[in-house]
Amino acid sequence: MSTERVHFTKEKATMLATLYGRARDSMSADPILGDRTAEELIERIDYDFGRFRMHRGWTTGVALRARQLDAWAADFLGRDPAVTVLHLGCGLDSRVFRLDPPSGVRWYDVDYPDVIAVRHRLYPDREGYRMIGTSVTDVRWLERIPAERPALVVAEGLLMYLSEGDIEDLFRGIADRFPSGQLMFDAISRLGVRLQRFNRPVRAAGATFTWALDDARLLERWDRRIRLVTELPVLDLPGVERLPVGYRIPIRAMRLVPAFRRVGRLLRYEFSRPR
Numbered sequence: 566m567s568t569e570r571v572h573f574t575k576e577k578a579t580m581l582a583t584l585y586g587r588a589r590d591s592m593s594a595d596p597i598l599g600d601r602t603a604e605e606l607i608e609r610i611d612y613d614f615g616r617f618r619m620h621r622g623w624t625t626g627v628a629l630r631a632r633q634l635d636a637w638a639a640d641f642l643g644r645d646p647a648v649t650v651l652h653l654g655c656g657l658d659s660r661v662f663r664l665d666p667p668s669g670v671r672w673y674d675v676d677y678p679d680v681i682a683v684r685h686r687l688y689p690d691r692e693g694y695r696m697i698g699t700s701v702t703d704v705r706w707l708e709r710i711p712a713e714r715p716a717l718v719v720a721e722g723l724l725m726y727l728s729e730g731d732i733e734d735l736f737r738g739i740a741d742r743f744p745s746g747q748l749m750f751d752a753i754s755r756l757g758v759r760l761q762r763f764n765r766p767v768r769a770a771g772a773t774f775t776w777a778l779d780d781a782r783l784l785e786r787w788d789r790r791i792r793l794v795t796e797l798p799v800l801d802l803p804g805v806e807r808l809p810v811g812y813r814i815p816i817r818a819m820r821l822v823p824a825f826r827r828v829g830r831l832l833r834y835e836f837s838r839p840r
């Protein structure tokens with residue numbers, strides 16, 4: 566098996582941290598996500614993953630976040646298989662293989678061109694699946710996607726690296742193009758941005774969080790077609806009780822303080838054209 570030497574910096578390098586987090590979860594005795602592809606990929610990628618100095622809390626958090634977004638995505642796909650999936654900032658994530666949607670689903674994995682070039686070398690083709698190499702903020706890429714179906718938009722570990730204006734343009738562009746759909750992503754609060762120096766893997770990657778979301782209803786004010794459906798603090802993710810006791814006790818205390826409870830959240834929105 567050939568190995569792939571990679572060199573990425575800043576927010577692109579963070580995809581190697583999340584990949585490694587999922588691989589470490591898969592290698593554990595009792596995995597949460599069980600992403601065997603991540604485990605295989607870290608064997609094929611020539612990279613010093615040890616530099617992320619990842620602790621158990623981080624790998625568990627990455628696996629829980631991915632599992633929850635998988636569950637929301639599977640719920641959407643289960644209701645209507647004739648949809649288009651836009652998986653933004655996909656990095657080296659195997660979500661399309663984990664969810665294994667029916668071939669009628671059109672699935673687009675989108676990330677920077679050099680990330681997609683590596684993805685092409687690591688992943689096989691599959692029916693209904695395409696990769697697009699572009700910055701998601703250059704919204705002209707949306708014109709390449711057929712527009713008639715509902716869209717499921719998943720962005721995991723992406724938006725905190727973008728500017729607020731770019732995110733607003735992107736979501737408005739999506740709501741303009743597709744008849745209806747859902748947006749699902751994780752976001753951090755202003756306090757989370759301030760605390761980013763404690764996020765060791767992100768610091769090791771040299772990346773910087775820029776976008777903070779305190780009020781989840783902000784998107785509804787950007788565009789009246791968008792409605793908040795679910796706001797789930799990461800401290801409440803199903804499975805946090807699987808963390809070692811050294812994490813569970815501080816988590817219990819942090820849940821009681823609204824500012825800490827809001828630091829990391831998974832969010833789900835619906836959008837549709839007005840009747």
Ligand SMILES: C[S@@+](CC[C@H](N)C(=O)[O-])C[C@H]1O[C@@H](n2cnc3c(N)ncnc32)[C@H](O)[C@@H]1O
Binds near residue numbers: 581584658727
């Ligand atoms: C933390 S990684 C997450 C990767 C993947 N979603 C996962 O969970 O493993 C952030 C990803 O966002 C991508 N990214 C950041 N800014 C981007 C942009 N403007 N356009 C496209 N991708 C971007 C990076 O290249 C990287 O793959």
